[in-house]
Amino acid sequence: MHAIEVNEVTKTYGDVTALDSLSLAVEKGSTFGLLGTNGAGKSTLFKLLVGHIDPDAGSLAVSGTDVATAGAAIRREVGYLPEHAGFPPALTGREVLAFTARMHDLTAPNERITNVLSVVGLEDAADRRVGGYSNGMTRRLGLATALLSQPKILLLDEPTAGLDPRGVSMFHRTVRHLADSEDLTVVLSSHVLSEAESLCDSVAILHEGCLQAEGSVAALKRQSDTVVDVHIRLRTPDDVDDVRETISAHDGDVSSVTGSSLAVKCPPSMAIDLVSTLDNTVELDGYEIREPGLERVFERALTKPARMYE
Numbered sequence: 001m002h003a004i005e006v007n008e009v010t011k012t013y014g015d016v017t018a019l020d021s022l023s024l025a026v027e028k029g030s031t032f033g034l035l036g037t038n039g040a041g042k043s044t045l046f047k048l049l050v051g052h053i054d055p056d057a058g059s060l061a062v063s064g065t066d067v068a069t070a071g072a073a074i075r076r077e078v079g080y081l082p083e084h085a086g087f088p089p090a091l092t093g094r095e096v097l098a099f100t101a102r103m104h105d106l107t108a109p110n111e112r113i114t115n116v117l118s119v120v121g122l123e124d125a126a127d128r129r130v131g132g133y134s135n136g137m138t139r140r141l142g143l144a145t146a147l148l149s150q151p152k153i154l155l156l157d158e159p160t161a162g163l164d165p166r167g168v169s170m171f172h173r174t175v176r177h178l179a180d181s182e183d184l185t186v187v188l189s190s191h192v193l194s195e196a197e198s199l200c201d202s203v204a205i206l207h208e209g210c211l212q213a214e215g216s217v218a219a220l221k222r223q224s225d226t227v228v229d230v231h232i233r234l235r236t237p238d239d240v241d242d243v244r245e246t247i248s249a250h251d252g253d254v255s256s257v258t259g260s261s262l263a264v265k266c267p268p269s270m271a272i273d274l275v276s277t278l279d280n281t282v283e284l285d286g287y288e289i290r291e292p293g294l295e296r297v298f299e300r301a302l303t304k305p306a307r308m309y310e
């Protein structure tokens with residue numbers, strides 16, 4: 001059973017189609033990244049998954065239960081950090097959490113509140129008013145409220161937007177720690193591809209409400225027909241001319257030569273064979289194969305008609 005299943009969901013706001021027959025599934029226990037340009041439909045998908053809005057067509061299921069018919073128990077299984085989570089400034093962090101605990105009707109709320117404050121690193125600020133919190137602290141309080149009901153699925157809408165680098169790395173540490181804990185499925189949206197690359201097992205790329213690409217980060221990189229950069233260092237510059245033929249036989253292009261070093265672009269499937277063939281024919285001082293970043297996959301997904309990678 002998948003943690004999340006989205007089946008041909010369409011959502012419109014007046015003339016705007018925010019999601020257009022979107023289907024995707026999220027593996028239980030995985031960390032899943034929703035990537036997309038502004039207005040791609042990421043927040044709309046989160047709001048549909050927590051039942052804040054209803055689809056015009058299609059269906060969504062969390063933990064195997066249709067969101068449209070899900071009762072309170074299933075809704076408690078989903079923790080949600082909205083993109084713009086704000087709290088009454090006069091309340092303390094602890095009071096915000098106590099209020100949320102009452103809404104969820106939690107048993108032993110104080111114990112749970114102490115626990116989530118420690119997970120997000122807000123113990124020392126718990127009794128300060130939220131109005132004096134920094135942006136990063138407010139995001140962490142938002143995460144604490146999302147975690148309060150011990151959800152099985154955690155939805156984080158642009159969790160690190162607007163945070164400084166220290167705040168981002170603290171947030172990443174917390175998300176990694178949470179993702180490592182058993183059974184938790186994390187779905188996060190982001191514009192920052194390196195963030196998705198470092199945190200997520202798989203990603204979906206949305207554009208104007210359509211799924212452009214989906215799969216593991218490694219598979220997306222591999223299956224994109226982009227090139228890899230191979231940097232080859234030869235022992236002697238005299239060998240430069242000798243290796244050109246081998247490089248072109250591997251569909252490679254030499255983009256620059258500096259002394260005895262060559263920068264080559266070639267198809268990902270050829271890179272290893274190219275380097276091992278060179279290693280058998282000339283003296284290599286070293287080599288480096290640079291995988292394409294998700295950036296290239298993303299750019300490519302946005303310029304191609306919608307397609308899925310399996």
Ligand SMILES: Nc1ncnc2c1ncn2[C@@H]1O[C@H](COP(=O)(O)OP(=O)(O)OP(=O)(O)O)[C@@H](O)[C@H]1O
Binds near residue numbers: 039041
């Ligand atoms: N309440 C609403 N009323 C009208 N249009 C809306 C509403 N909510 C979203 N939209 C529109 O639906 C589309 C998808 O918006 P959504 O917020 O889901 O995208 P997003 O991927 O989360 O964008 P961003 O990265 O900018 O937060 C956009 O064109 C947006 O303007």
